[in-house]
Amino acid sequence: MKKEEAKKIEQERFEFVLYINDNIICQRYFPINNFNPNSVKSYEIKELMDNICGMNNGQYGSMGIIPTYLKNKTIEFMLANSHYFMNQSEQAVKQPSDKEDNFSFEIKIDRKTVAKSIFSGTSFHQKFRYAVDIKEIIPDIISEIRSKLSKKNYTKTYLNISI
Numbered sequence: 001m002k003k004e005e006a007k008k009i010e011q012e013r014f015e016f017v018l019y020i021n022d023n024i025i026c027q028r029y030f031p032i033n034n035f036n037p038n039s040v041k042s043y044e045i046k047e048l049m050d051n052i053c054g055m056n057n058g059q060y061g062s063m064g065i066i067p068t069y070l071k072n073k074t075i076e077f078m079l080a081n082s083h084y085f086m087n088q089s090e091q092a093v094k095q096p097s098d099k100e101d102n103f104s105f106e107i108k109i110d111r112k113t114v115a116k117s118i119f120s121g122t123s124f125h126q127k128f129r130y131a132v133d134i135k136e137i138i139p140d141i142i143s144e145i146r147s148k149l150s151k152k153n154y155t156k157t158y159l160n161i162s163i
Contacts, residue, residue: 014149015111016141018066018134019104020121025132030142034150040114042154049117051144053105065144066105067119069137074124101129107145 012029019025039045054064063071101121106113121129134141 013110014145015108016145017106017108018132019106020129020132021101022104025103026134026138028138028142030146032146032149036150036152036154038154038156039149039151040109042156044148044151044154045115048107048144048148049105049115051148052141053103053117053119055119065137065140066103066134069134070103070121070124070128070132073132074128077125077128101126 012031014032014035015027015029017024017027050064052064053066054062055067062068102118103121104116104118107115
């Protein structure tokens, strides 16, 4: 890496990190124009985390960007390897994994975590879970973060409780 690139990364205040079981999968630094510091203590930060890594928010809610991507990749993997799944016994299919795998996603400002969300990875196939590559959705994640953290107005109370 060139010295200029290293300096630019050091200067970026904003970053996100995606982990599986506390092991980094992806980390990106990026700028946010018109950052509003009030965003950090607002209801919109919760919405942001739901939009990125929510897992069926509510009974009829939708999945966030990352779980949707992982689900779609898992389906692609299972369709491409359907012969493997068709030949398994019922017991092998029903037997759950002993290991709990959790994904966590953090948004950091000036190297300090301002938002963190954790979701279970056990609903995604194990062979895919350990080979996650989210390059395709990085622009969507950064765009979502930028749009929520650069709004002019934020919700500072929820159900008559100050956030």
